[in-house]
Amino acid sequence: MGKIHIHVDVNGQAYQLQVEEDAFLVDVLRENLNLTGTKKACNEGECGACTVILNGKAVNSCMILASRVDGARILTIEGLGSGDRLHPIQEAFITEGAVQCGYCTPGMIMSAKALLDQNPHPSEGEIRRGLSGNLCRCTGYKKIVQAVKVAAEKMAGQNS
Ligand code: FES
Ligand code: FES
Known part of the structure; x- marks a missing residue:
């Protein structure tokens, strides 16, 4: 080749x-x-x-x-983020305890970013669907979904 x-x-x-x-x-x-x-x-x-x-x-x-x-x-x-500042999705993953081993985290965050770019106010079902291609063996997803909700609220606040 x-x-x-x-x-x-x-x-x-x-x-x-x-x-x-x-x-x-x-x-x-x-x-x-x-x-x-x-x-x-x-x-x-x-x-x-x-x-x-x-x-x-x-x-x-x-x-x-x-x-x-x-x-x-x-x-x-x-x-994501700028300089030393984390992106709101990264921050929310930390504050909501959505990171355990962390292996899935970058991929989850990128899927969440693509979702929130398209749909800034997703429902829980829309978040779950948006992240359905990302597997996590550690967290049981609940905290990840919560982190995306928190990030969406934060980002909406920043844009207003
Ligand atoms: S490494 Fe690409 S989908 Fe698993
Ligand atoms: S935090 Fe370990 S696979 Fe998701």
Whole structure:
């Protein structure tokens, strides 16, 4: 397999990369760009640990060939928050006790961000549906759903 040249915007920064034709986005983010906040667990599109936002949509980066994202805008967990300040979703995950081992957390937060960008005031059912592709073995989901509710309220307050 040969290499392919791509341009991508990751977290607001432009990159030109040479990627293997069969390389997956999760590996390019973690290995070429050292953005290891995006996790890799099942590697088959089942767990959501590798979720990033690609052109505004939450996707499993273990299922996307890097060679297909030429020209795309990608947001990873490292692109949330600003400087030392956490994003309200990150803050809410901490204050609501929604992080245990933390392995699912970056993917959960990226799915929550995509959801709240589309729907700033989701119902509990909409939150559960929005996070249905993200598995957590530790928390039982209740605190995660609560954290997304709290983040939505905070973000609504900030925008008013
Ligand atoms: S690692 Fe991508 S969905 Fe599990
Ligand atoms: S906090 Fe451990 S898998 Fe979710």
